[in-house]
Amino acid sequence: MKATWEKIEKNKVVLNVEVDAEQVAVALDKAFKKVAAKANIPGFRKGKVPRQIFEAKFGVESLYQDALDILLPEVYVQAVEESSIEPVDRPDVEIEQFGKGQALIFKATVIVKPEVQLGEYKGLEVEQKADAVSEDEIAEELKRLQQRHAELVVLEEGTAENGDIAVIDFEGFVDGVPFEGGKGESHSLELGSGSFIPGFEEQVVGLAKGEEKDVNVTFPEEYHSEELKGKEAVFKVTVRDIKRKNLPELDDEFAKDVSEFDTLDEFKQDIVTRLQERKQKSNEQELESSLVEKAAANAEVEVPEAMITTEVEQMYTEFGNRLQMQGMDLAMYLQFTGQDEATVKQQMRTDAARRVRNNLVIEAIAKAESISASEEEINEELERLSSQYQRSTDELRAILSANGSLDTLQNDLTSRKTIAFLVENSKAVEVA
Missing domain, CATH: 3.30.70.1050 (Trigger factor ribosome-binding domain)
Known part of the structure; x- marks a missing residue:
């Protein structure tokens, strides 16, 4: 040949x-x-x-x-x-x-994969944020824990407020005709969550148990259903129950219930430690991202549309996987947000183009600096994965080799080393 x-x-x-x-x-x-x-x-x-x-x-x-x-x-x-x-x-x-x-x-x-003309990527200045934790951040974390461990109490009197769970029956009509997917019974809706069509939840606020109301809304222009885009609709709503979160007191008993600590002070100190670790990791990731963005901005590369399209598909799949971990699927998400698949993918294109460009630049820097993952580093990563997935390193290597993922693993490790190289060769400027 x-x-x-x-x-x-x-x-x-x-x-x-x-x-x-x-x-x-x-x-x-x-x-x-x-x-x-x-x-x-x-x-x-x-x-x-x-x-x-x-x-x-x-x-x-x-x-x-x-x-x-x-x-x-x-x-x-x-x-x-x-x-x-x-x-x-x-x-x-x-x-x-x-x-x-x-x-x-x-x-x-x-x-084909485009050529990259690298610009300046060494000695880049980046802001290095402090890892200190503020009192407001501690208070916000405690509030979040209160919400998580709150007891839901059925409200026998009074009206629904933002933050309440309204258990409702509803049926939607357009021009007096019910439409598919517009009916639900005993649906639990957290008011203020923004999970329903814009304007719906606000009109349920103020209703009492057993009360009925016609809720008037307009479907978004980008709604996933062609028949409903931009249409005015009326939902006949009946409130079955109202459940309100009863927040626990912030005291030593609360600390004992939600942690291994005996006092609230001890628990707060642990929160400070965890928030500092979280902030440190976040700051490190932000610093790395900033360096990659700057190196990419200094480079010249024309990203093919085909690569952007492939990245969009990958991002859409990843998004679907994250939704499943949260107990939701893509179809449900599209229904709640009033969008269709094409709209969501279009929204992803800018980030997809940026990701592709950044990856191409990282790859070019690795080549220019002769950075690559060694066999020893690959073995170390396999050891880590072995402990995580409870499978032998030989078994993992065989699986990754069979599905073509061993090269991906090596490329990921090389990218990490390249980003570490950018950090080592940067100039950090401290900010508050």
Whole structure:
């Protein structure tokens, strides 16, 4: 096989590939065996028809597509490896010659990973924030813990307020006609959470148990349902129950109930320690992100749309996984927010482009500084994962190798080392 390539645009190349006739013949043989196993020819059992009789009846051309399907993926990958290019999208293949007794000649136009022209990335100035914890932050953490451990009490008298849980029946109508998905019974809605259509929760505030009300809302223009976008709707709402959070007192008993400490003072000191650790980690991550952003801003690189689209898909999948961990799925999220998949993905494009650009710059810095993850560092990471997932390092290595994730692991470790290099070579400016 012969493969050459030429750049036709900034991030686009054309592979010119020639595959010898012998390989084409092998592919045609495999195609024949595949097709003959299903061919129905009188006088022959399936899979037993001679090649010359098959070709006489159907023509050798009937094997061409199957042969190409067998041959192209293999030789394309080989051509990419020989040419040392890095495609980031599927190729556009044009067959120039293919047939029995002939060489296969084709062109593959493909988008490749862009070149990065690095700018300044050493000696970058970044703000280094203090790790001190304020009294307001301690109070906010205690308030959050109060909310988490609050007792829900059914309100027999009075009206619903923000922060209450209203248990409601509802049915929505547009132009007097009920619509699909607009009805619910005994639905628990935290008022002020913003989980329903804008304007809905505000109109439930002030209602008492057993009270009914017509709630008037307008669906957002970007709502996921085409039939409801921008439409005015009326929800007939009945309040079944109102539940209010009864916050526990902040005293020693509270500390005993929610921690291993006997006094509130001891518990507060532990909160300070944990908040400091959290803030330190957050500040470190912020510093690293700032350095990467600055290094990327100083570099020149044209990110292909194909890479951004791929990153958006990855981000959307990650978002769905996070929702599942919170007990929600994407369909439910889209319904609650009044958005559709295309809208959410469009919102992700800016961050996706930034992530791709930053990753390309980190990769370029690693190459310029000869930074890479050593085998020892890979083994150390496998040891850490082994402890986390309770599986042997050999088993983890085999799993990662089988699904192609071992290279990803190595790349992640290399990225971490590169970011650490940026931190070591930066100039920190302390701020309050």
